[in-house]
Amino acid sequence: MNALLRGCTVLACLGLGLGLAWSMLELPPAPIQMPGLVASHMDQSGVDHPVTAVLLNFRGYDTLLEVAVLLLALLGMLAAGTTPLHASSFKEAPMLTALARALTPIAVLVAGYLLWAGAFKPGGAFQAAAVLAGAAVLLRIAGLLPSWTTPADGLRLALAAGLLVFLGVAASGLALGGLLAYPPEWAGTLILLIETSLTVSLALILAGLFLAGPDSRPPEEQS
Amino acid sequence: MPDLPILDLTLAAALLFTGWRTLAAPDLFKAVVLFIVFGLFMALAWARLEAPDIALAEAAIGAGLTGALLLDALGHLRARRHGRSLQDPQP
Numbered sequence: 001m002n003a004l005l006r007g008c009t010v011l012a013c014l015g016l017g018l019g020l021a022w023s024m025l026e027l028p029p030a031p032i033q034m035p036g037l038v039a040s041h042m043d044q045s046g047v048d049h050p051v052t053a054v055l056l057n058f059r060g061y062d063t064l065l066e067v068a069v070l071l072l073a074l075l076g077m078l079a080a081g082t083t084p085l086h087a088s089s090f091k092e093a094p095m096l097t098a099l100a101r102a103l104t105p106i107a108v109l110v111a112g113y114l115l116w117a118g119a120f121k122p123g124g125a126f127q128a129a130a131v132l133a134g135a136a137v138l139l140r141i142a143g144l145l146p147s148w149t150t151p152a153d154g155l156r157l158a159l160a161a162g163l164l165v166f167l168g169v170a171a172s173g174l175a176l177g178g179l180l181a182y183p184p185e186w187a188g189t190l191i192l193l194i195e196t197s198l199t200v201s202l203a204l205i206l207a208g209l210f211l212a213g214p215d216s217r218p219p220e221e222q223s
Numbered sequence: 224m225p226d227l228p229i230l231d232l233t234l235a236a237a238l239l240f241t242g243w244r245t246l247a248a249p250d251l252f253k254a255v256v257l258f259i260v261f262g263l264f265m266a267l268a269w270a271r272l273e274a275p276d277i278a279l280a281e282a283a284i285g286a287g288l289t290g291a292l293l294l295d296a297l298g299h300l301r302a303r304r305h306g307r308s309l310q311d312p313q314p
Contacts, residue, residue: 051276114279122275122276122278122279123276123279124276126280126284127276127279127280127283130280130283130284130287130288131283133288134283134287134288134291137288137291206284206288209288209292210288210291210292210295
């Protein structure tokens with residue numbers, strides 16, 4: 001009976017998968033040629049890399065809301081409270097500590113490069129932030145970085161800075177014609193400003209998902 | 224004999240295999256490790272599809288950070304099961 005049920009499930013899944021694949025192949029070609037549209041507006045975007053141009057200029061809304069969602073996720077997690085079991089009892093491991101110490105400066109360098117490279121080739125705020133957050137997680141596991149439950153004022157500001165700067169730039173665009181409409185001659189600078197603040201905030205948010213927890217160390221050591 | 228895209232075929236097979244193993248693994252720790260491996264293969268696949276932006280994001284966020292978070296959660300689960308002392312997040 002169980003085997004029969006399983007067989008039926010597998011058959012149903014196969015059927016669904018094949019049906020989906022078939023309908024994908026049957027889709028009519030998209031009515032708008034997005035790549036061409038993007039390519040023809042690249043000179044107004046302020047950057048030289050189409051992905052960055054789409055993410056931060058043509059479709060800035062999506063990125064703005066994505067950042068807001070991430071911040072809300074962390075706030076929700078902090079509000080829900082962390083489990084008291086989150087021990088700061090990662091074992092002392094000399095190799096791990098040495099590795100974390102050696103890798104962190106490189107991670108910061110790579111993050112800076114990724115952020116800068118976003119303007120003209122693959123890279124950007126999200127990738128840079130993920131690398132920074134990875135370094136923070138490594139430091140936490142090695143016991144070099146304390147965890148935090150209630151972020152101090154500076155940390156709160158840094159967590160929200162990305163979204164605030166993005167919102168500020170988006171709103172100031174209102175005076176010039178529309179939400180998130182950058183003047184072309186300023187677009188490059190504005191995008192770099194947004195991406196830099198986003199990198200800091202996103203790195204802290206992503207790392208915060210891992211770092212949030214009761215802390216045994218005094219608050220002035222928290223960063 | 225026509226030129227077979229051996230690398231791509233292997234990659235697709237590895238993706239399907241690790242995906243299936245991730246879902247089917249009875250041991251949660253094994254499943255998390257397989258999930259990380261799946262993320263790395265996925266990043267390779269994005270790179271092969273000439274989407275380096277997504278490949279970077281997948282490797283850093285999908286495989287790296289999500290893997291760390293899942294391992295952390297696993298540590299919590301084990302600690303809760305074995306009482307209050309969290310000795311080691313990994314078995």
